[in-house]
Amino acid sequence: MKKKDLVALTHALSGAAALIASIAAKGQIGIPEQPIKAIGYAVFALGCLLFVYSLLFLRRAFMGNVDPVSEKLVTGGPYRVVRHPIYLAMFVMCLSLAVGLRSWLGIALTIVAFFPSAVYRARLEEAALADKFGGEWKVYRDHSHFIIPFFF
Numbered sequence: 001m002k003k004k005d006l007v008a009l010t011h012a013l014s015g016a017a018a019l020i021a022s023i024a025a026k027g028q029i030g031i032p033e034q035p036i037k038a039i040g041y042a043v044f045a046l047g048c049l050l051f052v053y054s055l056l057f058l059r060r061a062f063m064g065n066v067d068p069v070s071e072k073l074v075t076g077g078p079y080r081v082v083r084h085p086i087y088l089a090m091f092v093m094c095l096s097l098a099v100g101l102r103s104w105l106g107i108a109l110t111i112v113a114f115f116p117s118a119v120y121r122a123r124l125e126e127a128a129l130a131d132k133f134g135g136e137w138k139v140y141r142d143h144s145h146f147i148i149p150f151f152f
Helices: 003-024 036-061 085-100 104-142
Strands: none
Touching: 003 085, 003 104, 036 085, 085 104
């Protein structure tokens, strides 16, 4: 198995583990269920909307590959602000579900396993994008945030 395929698999499995852990270990945090459940689910829905919105801009370029499949660099919509809005959306979905279910284990796996795997995968994607798009990529990279707007 190629390194890039292993990274993609690790990323998918860490996300699945965080979601399963959130559901399996719900109610671990000793705080009242409401309003935290409603807030968590509302933020989860916003993450889902960001995911779909990002996909609308990627269209057929979203193939799950680390290497770019598009002949055009996508820089519109949510990509104007962050270079990896899909990973941001996935992080928001995993974390908000864990918070809404009051699961320490889900929160921990999201922060310790899922997010670092997304960052590593995004770094590999950025190297591939730099190879493919050269100067156009550098200009885009210098004017956008990595995953978290205005922070990272």
